[in-house]
Amino acid sequence: MNNIQYAFINEFGHYGFDFDQPETSTHFIIVSILVKDSDREFLEQEVEKINRKHLSKKEIDDSLRMEILQNLKDLPFKVYAYVIDKRKIREDSGVTYEKTFIKFFNRKIFDDLYRTFDTLDLVADEQGSKEFTQEFIAYVKQKCIPDLFNYSTFGFNSSESDILLELAEFIAETIAKGYDAKHHSHQYPSFYRLLKNKIITVNLWPHDYKHYLYDYHFEKTDSETDQIIIKQAVNLAYQYIEKHRKSEEEDERVRIDLLKFLLFNLKENPDDYVYTEEILDNLNAIRVNKIKQHYFRSNIVSKLRDQGLLIASSNKGYKLPVCLNDLYDFVNLSSLTIHPMIQRVAKCRDQILLATNREIDILEKAEYDYLKRVIEMEKIAPMNNE
Template sequence: MNHHTAFLSEWGNNALDFSKKAPTGILPTTHFIVTALIMDKADLATVLAIHEAVSKRHFDGGLIDSERISNDHVKRKEVLEDLEELPFQVFSIIVDKRQVIGEGLRYKGSFFKFLHGLADRELFRIFPDLEIVTGQVGDDTFMNGFITYVQQNHIANLFNESSFGFVASQDSPVVQTANFVAGTLARCYDETVITDQRGEFIEILKRKVLTIRFWPDALAHNLISQPQPGPSFDPLLSQLSVNLANDFLHRKSADKAPQAIDQVSSLSYLLFHFRHINPTRYITSFELMEHIRARRGKNVSLHYFQTKVIAPLRDAGVLIASSSRGYKLPASQQDLYDFVGHSNTIIEPMLPRVKRFRDQIHMATDGKIDVLAADEYKVIRKVID
């Protein structure tokens, strides 16, 4: 049974020759964006009701159309703020077409096939039971080939619960909303429509972001301007944090184990905030756990989050700083000291307690029982001794 539905839309054109205009006279877009709004099927009625209210408020009951408001950035912010009430998460793939180097990708057919595999792998890794809905497609679009790709790789399997449908965009209000979000992301990244208000748009969308994948993935995609080097920002340490995080994401992106998916999802969230919101901000445990809950459809405990998500990430070599304010990728020496200091407030008081416990048992049993005698406790034993 499908528990989640993804409403897909695309933005941009497939022109890969930036030296001339397309036959229509329209400049080639620098980026191609695929965006999905993912929600629990049980929430669809609520989504449609809120969508209708937003449509009446801003579009006279018509399509929620990104191009209609174009560069009216005040109106765009108002629409985004109203759409924030909707219980959806944003999945997006943003491809910088200027970085398509291989000759095999310089043809629109090969380019779209590459995108089909990328979108399919990311979507179905996170939601293996996904139902996908997209707008009515033409012959020369990303969605046209994506339908075939998904059907061949998923729906042909009788035991796979994935399904695919497409509708005319005017018949699917949520596809309209996906198109509006895609158009908004374009104004954050595409050089033909980019705006200085992009940071404000992302600030509104940030709690809705499940995954945004950039191809190729480079620090040049940072939405924010890097802070000046100083006590709160060390460029070399920040680069190391991002590189180690990306290395883990690349290695684990295909792992379908629930805990691995939660680790990838949480790390992606931390990385997105580091690069596009604020590299100095800590993210609370609650916010990260809520991010997992929204994807899973059920709550996770703090113990699970700490032991099955954060701890394995650190064990794998990912740098994650923590303090009483939450978690983040370290951007400065102070972030490192925050982690060590926070750990020390937990470890140091425990050692005297363990020693006292050990001594009491040792004395009461005339030395017959040493609770730290086992090999797995040799580090604690060495510290206490």
């Protein structure tokens, strides 16, 4: 239990769907603050200092929120969150009833956390009045059976920390500033920049590519081609996540976590690539066995591309494409590797053909036929251009 990871869970929002009521939020947000056992005591002490100075105040305006985030940005915790846009839930789905809403998302969040984390000690306010949290605690305790020592590797184990639950509530309120229509703040981009390195992922629900079309294309460009590209990239990512979400294979878990990270980055920074090092920092934050760069490229990104997913890359990193130029970036980067390698194979082949009086062709085997045809086409192409 030395390497145990805690998840301090809190929520933001109202369960109702009557958006004409002032207290009814447009979004429901659940935040888990993740912290390792070795960092917990230090984090509690530091947050307590911030709490005494700031968080105890009844009103937190944007400037104070910025100051608090500045104080939090270097502390040892991560954020794993869910943002549910209640406006996008169809009335005929049945989820618009409070009890059904709570049960439905209890199950979805449990399934996702259980798949993502092998071990996790969950902490929430077990004596509180928040119905979603109380139902979630009951659901997890029902699903996760403790061992002979009354300990569950995934579940609630009577751990407590009011100060870190307050931190989870503060982060949930901060995320709401970027999503909830009734709590929106123009300062959210600044909040996000301070939170960025803390966020493992923000799971958006329902899965809807139109979130991205609205945020990106309708404000920046009317290009029909670009809209097709972003729609295809997002839908393929969501389809892959849904198809493999129950997989027990570790590589599939990493691929799903990568896609979630890229989807979130697309939502917040559609034009920006993410450096490989930053992606690995994010993926490794929840893993004991750390992923290396070569393994990431060959077993994670390459396998997703083999399945037809659209992932753009350049010397600045990776992203989901939002326009044709993003795809050209991928083609250009690939050509820098592919073309020189083909030329080297061609030169090697020519040398052996010359030395053996054309008796040995290293591309004669059937499995090299495609490579042989590419090389022969390259020899013809200059002649056709003359």
